[in-house]
Amino acid sequence: MADTSMLGTVMLVRHPLESRRTQLAELSAELDGVALELEAPVAAVDLRLDPAGPGPAAVAEVAGGPLPAQPDTWTELVAGQAQIPSGQALRLGPDEWLLTSAAARPEDWEFGLDEAAAPFGGTALDVSAQRTTVRVRGASARRLLASGCAIDLRPRSFPRGRCAQTLLGQAGVLLVALGVDARGADDLQLFVRPSFAGYVVDWLVDAAQEFRS
Incomplete structure (x- = not known):
């Protein structure tokens, strides 16, 4: 740690x-x-979410960019209105992503992502350490x-x-x-x-x- x-x-x-x-x-x-x-x-969150349906799109709005559709790929996340690249969304498995951000506070980001994922049966956990x-x-x-x-x-x-x-x-x-x-x-x-x-x-x-x- x-x-x-x-x-x-x-x-x-x-x-x-x-x-x-x-x-x-x-x-x-x-x-x-x-x-x-x-x-x-950096702040890091482990996201578990059903890739089918509207869940990934809802989380993407909070994360700062789209979640990658294919395992073993990553996409760039951006922060703020300036849309400055600040992190990544890495797809680790069928229903698992690792999201990172150099601009977010871990506890705030985890809460926001978890709140976005929860209506679709998903969870977000702070794994920054x-x-x-x-x-x-x-x-x-x-x-x-x-x-x-x-x-x-x-x-x-x-x-x-x-x-x-x-x-x-x-x-x-x-x-x-x-x-x-x-x-x-x-x-x-x-x-x-x-x-x-x-x-x-x-x-x-x-x-x-x-x-x-």
Whole structure:
């Protein structure tokens, strides 16, 4: 679980791997085609809902974007009237989605989503502390991950908009293809349980040694 501290009425969330941030930045500067980065904690809600009928559309109005229709895919969520991208809706199974937001307060967002889902027999549960995220970028990002992942990570098989629950090394992760950056380098995201996060980072650091410039 992420460490938290109270400052007035604002709760500050500390990344469970905060002590590794500098190490990853320094290592990334020495790598050719790979960069490893910790992402800031976000609000996350596990949504259970019958995909048939009007339920997904009703929840989408609160979430900030449509829920993906196909398993193992994700769509972008936006926040506020400015429609700024702030999160994702990831379909994990026939009736399960993981919704994330960098702009929402977890407890407020959970309540709003649960209220929208309830009339259709659905539920929304705050799971913000259940996962943390690591970003893997660069021209060799897919090659790095492929050395410890059994799924086909080639762009034609795992393009932007895809996600998959899989193993990296021996740890369960949720792998997300975010696309490519402005320079055409791959951009992938790993959701991992905090209890396995240290192991996953150690695995990434070890596997990345072959990309030292």
